[in-house]
Amino acid sequence: MVMEHYIGIMSGTSLDGIDAVLVATDGRRIELKGSASAPIASALRERLLALAGGDAITAKEWGELDVALGQAYAEVTLQLLASTGMSAEQVRAIGCHGQTVWHQPDAELPFSLQLGDGNRLAALSGITTVTDFRRKDMALGGQGAPLVPAFHQCVLSHPERLRILVNIGGIANISVLEPGRPVQGYDVGPGNMLMDAWCRRHTGATFDKDAALGRQGRVLPELLSRLLSEPWLGLPAPKSTGRELFNAAWLDARLNGDEAMADVQATLAEFTASAIAQQAQGFAAGELLVCGGGGHNPLLMARLHALLPGWRVATTSAAGVDMDAMEAMAFAWLAHQTLHHLPGNLPEATGARRPAVLGAIHFPD
Known part of the structure; x- marks a missing residue:
């Protein structure tokens, strides 16, 4: 298969920042081409910590957090493109994990929820964006995690x-x-x-x-x-x-x-x-x-x-694989899997009934 460029974005449970990587991959080989990172603004981080801790919020606040994260992810993406000299047209897709704010795989109504507006990220970056990687696996009886x-x-x-x-x-x-x-x-x-x-x-x-x-x-x-x-x-x-x-x-x-x-x-x-x-x-x-x-x-x-x-x-x-880039690289690879209609989960790891193509695709135009 041909090597293509993908961007992976990860902001983890610790909320210590946003990591973005540029990779070249054909799904079997993967090469790290560049990376960028940025802290999550303290006010945004505090609101996300409160939400993940179970604080009740309004629909207005929920929407604002979703948009703010999409904006933050786009800013890191543009920083990465500038530092690597790449154009949006040279990148096949972004794989963005989003920020997990609640994960309950074993409840009567299991779900995993990540915030970060993929439509906004796609529109601001000009790059096709794949998000929402976990819920297809959960719809098939899996935990939705881990996907790496x-x-x-x-x-x-x-x-x-x-x-x-x-x-x-x-x-x-x-x-x-x-x-x-x-x-x-x-x-x-x-x-x-x-x-x-x-x-x-x-x-x-x-x-x-x-x-x-x-x-x-x-x-x-x-x-x-x-x-x-x-x-x-x-x-x-x-x-x-x-x-x-x-x-x-x-x-x-x-x-x-x-x-x-x-x-x-x-x-x-x-x-x-x-x-x-x-x-x-x-x-x-x-x-x-x-x-x-x-x-x-x-x-x-x-x-x-x-x-x-x-x-x-x-x-x-x-x-041989940068420990700080590993998770973001994984979501760049998962975006490759999605766009090539290939499974991204391992049922042995998540418990899903079968392998599945994961994610929701957002086009920039």
Whole structure:
């Protein structure tokens, strides 16, 4: 197949910013050609955090958030085009995940909702835009997440070596790439979400840069035990989760109230590392490759090394795929799948009844 240019846009559960990448792909090969990122404006971020936390809003506010995100995605797209010297006409499509504000795959009426007006993004960028990737999978009985295992299989499977890819964003999810076996993929629990929330509450910073706070503390065994006793962690795959479960109220319910700030931060890092390591420990030692913001947390990476002796623990960058670009690249690839009428989901990962072409297409004119 011919290599075509696509843009992928991702703003994750942690709401730490918008990442956009330009790639060339034929669906089997993928080459990163450029990237751009931008923070989410603080006022917009606060409104989205409140919404994801369950705050009620009016239809007017809902519409405004949708439009504001579409505008923000378009601005990052234009920044990316300018930095790479590409024109809109040279890009086949944009794949935009959108901002998840509610995800309930196991309810009586299951759904996953992402905001970010794809029509506005297409009109302002001049590029065909694919959004709403999750709901077709859910209509077929799936979780709608995670969708990245199909991409992970494409770019990082190894013919002889077990690789477990861990995306540590707000939520941590894994893709198990085992030679000769179907790909497994599912959420394993909080990634950066609880650490970010605790740090923000006590320091005002959006995240614990370089684990400066966490490295001052010590792990609290009793608190760690309470965190790891969450019933969701023991559910079989396929499964997915989000801020609807793992939020500040969930954490507060497990605190005594007299814990030192740094000790809680250290324990939350241990919680994330332990939840990931417990999944990997069910396999013979192989490679654990980390992507997403968690790969920049030295405490989290050190704990994964310590909890998985015999494993090679590294970032996906060491295996040839930029750890900061991985998720946005996945949605560029998913846009390619959509426009070529190819499946984007893996039923083994999501639980859907069958593979399906995903997404809604918005044309710029």
